[in-house]
C-alpha cells in the first residue's frame with residue numbers, strides 16, 4: 339500500500355489513511371491499449387511456447403541472459419528512418435534522463451557484450467526471451483507489446499553462425515509440428531545491395547537508409563519507393579538496376595548480374611551448402627528482396643514466412659558486424675534473430691497445432707469439519723514435502739463444492755481428513771478419475 343503523502347490535516351509527517359470515497363469510481367479493468375493480460379489459460383500457452391524456446395536454446399548450447407525492459411533511449415536512436423525509431427516508447431524520467439521501453443533486444447545484448455569485454459571470451463552464444471514495446475497509433479489496432487525470443491552468436495565471422503541459427507529455428511518449428519510445407523525462410527544478403535550501390539558509387543553512409551526504404555517494398559506503392567530512393571540521392575538508372583537485382587529469385591541469376599567477385603555470392607553459396615548438411619534445404623530459398631527493417635544488418639538476412647501468405651513474418655534475423663563498434667565497442671562480428679510470440683500462435687491456430695493445456699494439481703485436500711482444518715494443513719504439508727502439488731481447501735466447504743472445485747482444477751486425488759479416520763491416524767483417498775477410494779495411514783501416504 340503506497341504511503342499517501344498528500345494527507346488530510348496537512349501536518350507534515352502526520353499520516354492518515356486516504357479518505358474513503360462513498361462510491362468508488364470503477365477503474366478500467368482492461369490492460370492499457372495494445373497490451374495483453376495473461377490469465378491462467380493464456381499463461382499456460384505462453385509458458386508452453388517459452389519452454390520450447392528455452393529447450394531449443396539448450397539443445398544448441400546457448401546460455402540465457404536478460405536485461406532491463408527500460409534502457410537509455412540512446413541505444414535505439416539510429417538515423418536510418420526505421421519504423422522502430424518512429425514508434426519508440428520513450429520518455430524523460432524524474433532524473434531528466436531520456437529512457438525508452440526497449441523495442442528489440444539486440445542493442446541491449448550489444449551493450450552487455452561490450453560491458454563484459456574480455457571477461458566474456460568469444461564466441462558467445464546467448465539467448466533471451468523478453469517483452470518488447472512500440473508506441474503505435476492505435477489506428478491499426480495493432481499490439482504495442484510482444485515477447486521475443488532472441489538467439490545471438492557473437493564473435494563468429496563465418497556463415498556457419500547464420501546456418502546454426504536457422505537450424506535452431508527449424509528445430510523449434512519441428513518440435514511444434516510445423517513442417518517445410520507450412521513455412522519457409524527467405525534468405526538473402528545485404529552485401530547484394532552493397533555491391534549494387536558501390537557500382538553506382540552511392541556513399542556507404544546511405545546504405546542503412548536504402549535498406550530501410552527497400553524493406554518497405556510490398557508495404558507501400560513502388561513509385562513511393564522510387565521517390566524515397568531518389569531523395570537519398572540515387573539516380574534513375576541506379577534505382578532501375580537495384581530494383582531489377584532485387585527481383586532475382588535464383589543465386590545463379592544473381593551471379594550472372596553481380597559476377598563472382600563479391601562476398602555476397604560466396605556467403606550465400608556457403609549457406610545453402612551448409613543447409614544441406616544441417617538437413618534443412620527444403621526450408622530455405624534465395625530471395626534478393628529480403629532486406630529486413632533494421633538498419634544495422636550487414637550481411638546474410640533471413641525471415642521465416644508462412645507459405646499460405648496470410649501472416650506477417652514469423653521471425654527474422656541476420657548478421658550485424660558493425661553494431662558493437664557503433665556503440666564504441668571493438669569490431670566484433672555478430673548475428674542473431676528475433677522470434678515474436680504472436681504470429682507463431684496465429685500460425686499454430688491456422689494449422690490446428692495448438693496444444694491442449696489443462697490445469698493440473700495432484701491432490702486436493704479438505705477437512706470434513708472445522709476443527710480438522712489444522713489436520714488438513716498438516717496433510718498438505720506432508721504431501722508438498724514429498725514434492726506433490728496440493729490445493730488445500732482453506733474454508734469449511736460442503737463436499738459438493740469440493741468435488742466441483744476438484745473437477746475444475748483437474749485434481750488427480752481427493753484427500754479427505756475426517757474425524758473417524760483421523761482418530762486412527764488415517765485419511766481417506768479418492769482417485770477422481772476412477773472413483774476408487776481407500777483409507778491409508780498418514781505415514782504411508784505418498
Ligand SMILES: OCc1cccc(Br)n1
Pocket residue numbers: 441442470471472481482483484678
Ligand atoms: O515487431 C516489432 C515490434 C516491436 C515491439 C513491439 C511489437 Br508488438 N512489435
